[in-house]
Amino acid sequence: MSAPWQELLNWWFGQSRTAQQIVKEKHSLWFGYKPKQDREARERFGDLCEQALAGGLQDWLRSAQSWLALILLLDQLPRMIHRGTPRAFAGDQRARDVLSEGMAQGFDRLLTPIERVFPYLVLEHAENLADQDLAVEKFTELRDLAGAGELPAFEDFLDYAHRHRDVIARFGRFPHRNAILGRTSSEAEQDYLDRPGAGF
Secondary structure, three states: OOOOOHHHHHHHHOOOOOHHHHHHHHHHHHHOOOHHHHHHHHHHHHHHHHHHHOOOOHHHHHOHHHHHHHHHHHHHHHHHHOOOOHHHHOOHHHHHHHHHHHHHOOHHHHOOHHHHHHHHHHHHOOOOHHHHHHHHHHHHHHHHHOOOOOHHHHHHHHHHHHHHHHHHHHHOOOHHHHHHHOOOOOHHHHHHHOOOOOOO
């Protein structure tokens, strides 16, 4: 019998062996928007996601793989299951706490570079400049670990880390979340949002 978090990891990372193959197979799941994918996330993992958001699944903090799965339930899955609502960001603070706990135990170092992308995305999602700086540092490490065939993917991850950091350095928050969270955009933020390609 497989571990309770293994189905989620299999769905998220697939069965390919190399980082480049995994990115090619799963990029649209990770970073694209397809209602079918959101629905599948809700149907297959919605109950686990709600348990995680409610502070449950504490026993998943005992190993690197279960820690990774818990981070996915707190940081990635709510953005799919609750897309376009404040609940999309409901797991961010606990994800940050879980990230800190796992990194203190060295869990991130036990993962493959492509798996490490998702714990570090917790930092990239934070509306906090210190976390953004750390995200850039961690994605730089991953880029430096990448082999020649994997370099484009990890350079892309690093580029996005820089872009997220730049927005937080400028505004202190992500303006594209303002409408969803009921926040009023400043004139500078609205000018930014009116430009093509704004947001993430």
